[in-house]
Amino acid sequence: MIMKNLDNGICSIGSVQVSGYREGKYGVTIIYHENSTCVGVYTTNKVYAAPITITRKHLENGKISAIIVNSGNANCYTKEEGIKNGLELAQLTADTLGIPLEDVAVASTGVIGRQMPMDILKPVAEKSLSQLGNSKSHASDAANAILTTDTVKKECAVEHTLKDGTTFRVAGMCKGSGMIAPNMGTMLGFITTDLKLSQEKLQEALNESIRKSFNMVVVDGDESTNDTVLLLSTDEVCGEYDENFQEALDYVCISLAKQIARDGEGADKFMQVEAGGCRTLDDAILISKSIVSSSLVKTALAGADPNWGRIISAMGYSGVDFDPDNVSISIGNQDKDVPIVEDGVVTTYDKPELLEEAEAIMKEKTVIIKVDIHEGDYSTTAYGCDLTCEYVHINADYTT
Structure with a gap:
C-alpha cells in the first residue's frame, strides 16, 4: 500500500x-x-x-x-x-x-x-x-x-x-x-x-x-x-x-x-541543500548545514545571485576534509540542475548561459543546491530559507 x-x-x-x-x-x-x-x-x-x-x-x-x-x-x-x-x-x-x-x-x-x-x-x-x-x-x-x-x-x-x-x-x-x-x-x-x-x-x-x-x-x-x-x-x-x-x-x-x-521569519524563498559523495553521514550533515546556515548564501538567495563562491566557501569551513579541486556544485529546482562546477572545473567560464539559467532559478520560490565532494557514498539533505530585511524588522521589534 x-x-x-x-x-x-x-x-x-x-x-x-x-x-x-x-x-x-x-x-x-x-x-x-x-x-x-x-x-x-x-x-x-x-x-x-x-x-x-x-x-x-x-x-x-x-x-x-x-x-x-x-x-x-x-x-x-x-x-x-x-x-x-x-x-x-x-x-x-x-x-x-x-x-x-x-x-x-x-x-x-x-x-x-x-x-x-x-x-x-x-x-x-x-x-x-x-x-x-x-x-x-x-x-x-x-x-x-x-x-x-x-x-x-x-x-x-x-x-x-x-x-x-x-x-x-x-x-x-x-x-x-x-x-x-x-x-x-x-x-x-x-x-x-x-x-x-x-x-x-x-x-x-x-x-x-x-x-x-x-x-x-x-x-x-x-x-x-x-x-x-x-x-x-x-x-x-x-x-x-x-x-x-x-x-x-x-x-x-x-x-x-x-x-x-x-515559513522562516521574513523568508521569501525555500532552500534545499543536498550534500553527497561524503565519507560519513556526519560529514554530509556538516557540509549541508554549513551551506544552509551561511548568511552569505542566504542573502545571495534573497537577491537571486548565483554566487557559488559563497557555497564552496561554506563547504570549506564546515570542518570536513575534502579536495576542493574535486567538487561538483549545481543550482536547480525540481525539474533540472544547472551545473556550475563539475569535478573542480567551473563550467560558467566557457558557458556563461549556465550562469543566466542559475540566476533565473534563484528567482524562484524553491531553490535546490546540490554539492558532491566525491569522497564516499553518504549523503543528506538540509532545509533553510533566504535572509531578508524583513527578518531584521521582525526581530528588532520582537519585544517592543
Missing part, C-alpha cells in the same frame, strides 16, 4: 481530542488522549525553559494523558515562579479532565525572561479546555493557537501499512519560524500515532526522524531555549515495528520541518 496523505491534521488519529483558543498574542492548545505512551526530544541549550523541566519529570514513566501548550510567553529564565506557573496550568488541565497532574505535559513558546501573565493565560486555557473535539476544525484551531511569528499553521498526517498488512496512522503539527538551529529551534512539535509501541522503540524512532528532519533545518542559526518534540501513541493498533513505521514518521517530521523552513 502506498502511503496515503490525510487532511484532518492531528485529528486524523480518531481518538485524540484537541482544541486551540487564542486571545491576542496568547494562545493555548490542548492535546488529550488518556494513558498514552509518550516520548520526547528537547533543546540542547544549557538555558532551557521551565516547561521542559516539568515535562521531563512527568514523562519519566513513559505515560501521558494530556499536553497543554501556550504561546506568547516562553516561561524561560523565570526560576521557581516559572515552575509554579507551569504546574498551575498543568493542574488546571488535570482537574478539568479528571487525570493526575503527573499525566500532563507542558510546553511554551514566546518571549524569554518574562513571568507568565497567569491572569490572561488561565482564562484562555479554560476556554480551550472547554472546546475539545476531534474534527478538522479542531485540528486547525490547535495548530493555529501555538503560533508566534509564524505566518501559517503547520500540519501533516498519513496512513500507511506495516509489512504484515496492519494499517496505522501518524499525524502531527508544529510551530516554528525563527531561532531555528542548530538542533531543532524555537519549535514545538506534537506527533501522534495509533500504533502500539514500547517507550524504548518510540524513542528510537523519534530520535531517528528528528536527525533527518528538525535537526536539519536552519533559519537563522540561533538555538532556542524551548524546543520540544513529543511523540505519543494511543496504543490502539497492535503490530510489530518495521521500517514502514519509520518511513511514515520520517515523512511527517520532514514535511513539518520543510514547512518551518518555508
Whole structure:
C-alpha cells in the first residue's frame, strides 16, 4: 500500500481530542488522549525553559494523558515562579479532565525572561479546555493557537501499512519560524500515532526522524531555549515495528520541518541543500548545514545571485576534509540542475548561459543546491530559507 496523505491534521488519529483558543498574542492548545505512551526530544541549550523541566519529570514513566501548550510567553529564565506557573496550568488541565497532574505535559513558546501573565493565560486555557473535539476544525484551531511569528499553521498526517498488512496512522503539527538551529529551534512539535509501541522503540524512532528532519533545518542559526518534540501513541493498533513505521514518521517530521523552513521569519524563498559523495553521514550533515546556515548564501538567495563562491566557501569551513579541486556544485529546482562546477572545473567560464539559467532559478520560490565532494557514498539533505530585511524588522521589534 502506498502511503496515503490525510487532511484532518492531528485529528486524523480518531481518538485524540484537541482544541486551540487564542486571545491576542496568547494562545493555548490542548492535546488529550488518556494513558498514552509518550516520548520526547528537547533543546540542547544549557538555558532551557521551565516547561521542559516539568515535562521531563512527568514523562519519566513513559505515560501521558494530556499536553497543554501556550504561546506568547516562553516561561524561560523565570526560576521557581516559572515552575509554579507551569504546574498551575498543568493542574488546571488535570482537574478539568479528571487525570493526575503527573499525566500532563507542558510546553511554551514566546518571549524569554518574562513571568507568565497567569491572569490572561488561565482564562484562555479554560476556554480551550472547554472546546475539545476531534474534527478538522479542531485540528486547525490547535495548530493555529501555538503560533508566534509564524505566518501559517503547520500540519501533516498519513496512513500507511506495516509489512504484515496492519494499517496505522501518524499525524502531527508544529510551530516554528525563527531561532531555528542548530538542533531543532524555537519549535514545538506534537506527533501522534495509533500504533502500539514500547517507550524504548518510540524513542528510537523519534530520535531517528528528528536527525533527518528538525535537526536539519536552519533559519537563522540561533538555538532556542524551548524546543520540544513529543511523540505519543494511543496504543490502539497492535503490530510489530518495521521500517514502514519509520518511513511514515520520517515523512511527517520532514514535511513539518520543510514547512518551518518555508515559513522562516521574513523568508521569501525555500532552500534545499543536498550534500553527497561524503565519507560519513556526519560529514554530509556538516557540509549541508554549513551551506544552509551561511548568511552569505542566504542573502545571495534573497537577491537571486548565483554566487557559488559563497557555497564552496561554506563547504570549506564546515570542518570536513575534502579536495576542493574535486567538487561538483549545481543550482536547480525540481525539474533540472544547472551545473556550475563539475569535478573542480567551473563550467560558467566557457558557458556563461549556465550562469543566466542559475540566476533565473534563484528567482524562484524553491531553490535546490546540490554539492558532491566525491569522497564516499553518504549523503543528506538540509532545509533553510533566504535572509531578508524583513527578518531584521521582525526581530528588532520582537519585544517592543
